[in-house]
Amino acid sequence: MTDTLKLSIQFGGGAELLFDKIKKREVELPALKKYFPESLKEKWAIRELLVWIKDNLLKERPELFLQGDSVRPGILVLINDADWELFGELDYELQANDTIMFISTLHGG
Amino acid sequence: MPISCRTGCGRNAVLKRPKTGDALCKECFYWAFEAEIHYTITKGELFNRGDSVAIAASGGKDSTVLAHVLKTLNQRHDYGLNLMLLSIDEGITGYRDDSLETVKQNRDDYEMPLKILSYKDLYGWTMDEIVAQIGRKNNCTFCGVFRRQALDRGAALLNVKCIATGHNADDIAETVLMNVLRGDIARLKRCTAISTGSEGTIPRVKPLKYTYEKEIVMYAHYKKLVYFSTECVFAPNAYRGHARALLKDMEKIRPSCIMDIIYSGETMAVKEEVTLPTQGICVRCKFVSSQEVCKACVLLEGLNKGLPRLGVGKSSKAKKMLAEYNAKQEQEKGSLEQAIIDLDDSSNLIDDINQSNKVTKAKSCRSGSCKSNNKVSNGSTVNNDKCSSKECCTGKCKSNQGNDIDQGNSKINSLLEEYGINDAQKDIPNGNGHGSNVSKSNGEIVENSDEDGEVLFNDQDEENSCAGACGKMGSLQIGF
Ligand SMILES: [Zn+2]
Numbered sequence: 175m176t177d178t179l180k181l182s183i184q185f186g187g188g189a190e191l192l193f194d195k196i197k198k199r200e201v202e203l204p205a206l207k208k209y210f211p212e213s214l215k216e217k218w219a220i221r222e223l224l225v226w227i228k229d230n231l232l233k234e235r236p237e238l239f240l241q242g243d244s245v246r247p248g249i250l251v252l253i254n255d256a257d258w259e260l261f262g263e264l265d266y267e268l269q270a271n272d273t274i275m276f277i278s279t280l281h282g283g
Numbered sequence: 284m285p286i287s288c289r290t291g292c293g294r295n296a297v298l299k300r301p302k303t304g305d306a307l308c309k310e311c312f313y314w315a316f317e318a319e320i321h322y323t324i325t326k327g328e329l330f331n332r333g334d335s336v337a338i339a340a341s342g343g344k345d346s347t348v349l350a351h352v353l354k355t356l357n358q359r360h361d362y363g364l365n366l367m368l369l370s371i372d373e374g375i376t377g378y379r380d381d382s383l384e385t386v387k388q389n390r391d392d393y394e395m396p397l398k399i400l401s402y403k404d405l406y407g408w409t410m411d412e413i414v415a416q417i418g419r420k421n422n423c424t425f426c427g428v429f430r431r432q433a434l435d436r437g438a439a440l441l442n443v444k445c446i447a448t449g450h451n452a453d454d455i456a457e458t459v460l461m462n463v464l465r466g467d468i469a470r471l472k473r474c475t476a477i478s479t480g481s482e483g484t485i486p487r488v489k490p491l492k493y494t495y496e497k498e499i500v501m502y503a504h505y506k507k508l509v510y511f512s513t514e515c516v517f518a519p520n521a522y523r524g525h526a527r528a529l530l531k532d533m534e535k536i537r538p539s540c541i542m543d544i545i546y547s548g549e550t551m552a553v554k555e556e557v558t559l560p561t562q563g564i565c566v567r568c569k570f571v572s573s574q575e576v577c578k579a580c581v582l583l584e585g586l587n588k589g590l591p592r593l594g595v596g597k598s599s600k601a602k603k604m605l606a607e608y609n610a611k612q613e614q615e616k617g618s619l620e621q622a623i624i625d626l627d628d629s630s631n632l633i634d635d636i637n638q639s640n641k642v643t644k645a646k647s648c649r650s651g652s653c654k655s656n657n658k659v660s661n662g663s664t665v666n667n668d669k670c671s672s673k674e675c676c677t678g679k680c681k682s683n684q685g686n687d688i689d690q691g692n693s694k695i696n697s698l699l700e701e702y703g704i705n706d707a708q709k710d711i712p713n714g715n716g717h718g719s720n721v722s723k724s725n726g727e728i729v730e731n732s733d734e735d736g737e738v739l740f741n742d743q744d745e746e747n748s749c750a751g752a753c754g755k756m757g758s759l760q761i762g763f
């Protein structure tokens with residue numbers, strides 16, 4: 175479990191405004207144990223990904239994106255273009271080359 | 284381990300519907316989404332065959348999806364509607380100018396005619412200029428009030444039967460909640476109405492009234508509809524922001540709460556004696572108003588006179604003051620300038636108005652201690668008070684009141700000329716160099732007026748508030 179995990183992270187609907195206005199990023203996560211030495215788990219789930227995003231990508235006003243250990247209500251999460259509510263939400267275990275997209279419904283137009 | 288579509292179509296589900304909890308594939312989701320809006324339209328009898336309908340288009344997700352779905356349904360079910368897009372350019376640099384590009388994209392994508400009306404043309408002021416004048420604290424009031432009337436004017440120009448707005452179920456639920464939180468029973472009574480507007484006015488209809496925001500965004504995403512999303516650059520409305528955050532939190536736990544709140548709003552019994560103000564016609568601009576002078580004219584008056592806080596917040600005195608002002612005009616039409624000077628000199632009155640601004644809603648203070656409170660909380664108006672008499676602004680004053688008054692007088696003259704009290708209607712001049720050059724039409728326009736600036740623009744107008752974004756961003760910036 176020392177392998178890294180490649181993902182595509184996308185932002186839309188205004189969520190990108192919190193991430194330097196960049197809509198698509200290819201990222202490479204380190205092994206979970208490396209990033210969270212305390213973790214009892216072996217695999218990255220969305221729950222840990224959110225922490226990593228907060229640490230590494232989210233530059234401003236984290237409260238507009240995160241709330242508690244999840245996303246702020248009103249931010250939609252898509253796992254490979256499907257609603258994360260169908261896939262266990264925070265507990266979904268990330269697979270190599272997954273695309274995780276965050277779309278804000280909170281921004282106006 | 285993909286979940287299969289609830290309908291048994293054999294495809295994999297892509298989303299869980301918040302309204303029903305059903306897991307649906309893309310195709311079945313499109314079908315359900317569009318069929319529900321069609322049902323809302325037919326059940327509510329929102330349109331009649333042959334109607335011209337203006338879609339209030341901001342370039343945002345709601346109005347973009349609305350335009351797309353109305354075009355689709357109009358073809359599929361042969362509504363026989365003549366659809367067009369109506370946009371308001373508030374004049375917010377970097378915000379509306381970008382979103383208008385999106386609206387133009389809508390125009391091309393959906394092959395609908397587009398009419399853009401600007402605050403600058405209608406009122407002589409852009410929002411940028413208004414904010415430069417009044418700061419960011421109350422600009423949402425201006426934006427909301429002007430916006431509503433601008434849509435009405437646009438609808439009159441386009442000669443449409445109704446204006447379709449993009450209010451979604453989350454917006455309506457939020458407004459119900461807001462009206463409960465403010466004890467605004469009169470608005471509570473009507474804010475869930477799918478169609479607003481009384482006899483002789485242009486109604487607003489809300490085809491997306493029962494459509495969840497999540498589904499609108501998912502629909503736009505899967506259909507790859509281009510929409511504009513941003514944070515409004517101006518200040519948010521904190522109270523609404525909290526209400527919105529609360530609602531989103533509850534929706535996460537129990538998605539049906541959105542429909543339940545709307546249902547509560549629709550079925551709540553309201554005592555008979557609670558009535559909305561009766562609507563008349565503004566003596567100044569001839570648009571429908573619940574008061575003698577409509578809110579837009581009061582605000583404009585304040586801007587043009589260099590007293591921008593006039594009319595921000597409820598003020599029966601402002602009303603009275605302008606009524607007197609109008610009476611004066613009636614008597615001596617030749618000496619408008621005199622009337623303006625009189626207004627400038629009545630600085631005591633203006634003091635009172637500024638101080639009462641903070642007491643939103645209350646007709647009179649009940650505590651007796653509010654006056655001093657107002658003074659404390661109202662520090663920002665002190666400068667204005669000082670500057671409201673002409674002696675003040677001799678150059679030392681921070682706010683360049685002197686200039687504003689000069690400019691204001693010329694503007695007000697053209698304004699009064701334009702809105703001459705008994706003027707017959709003019710044809711629409713387009714850009715004759717003056718600020719306000721779109722003439723009124725004959726008052727068959729609705730203004731969902733307008734008691735206190737804070738409250739009034741939140742419920743009925745397209746996009747909820749400032750340029751459509753503020754209220755929503757309010758939740759982002761403050762509701763936490
Ligand atoms: Zn299906």
Ligand SMILES: [Zn+2]
Nearest residue numbers: 565568577580
């Ligand atoms: Zn008026």
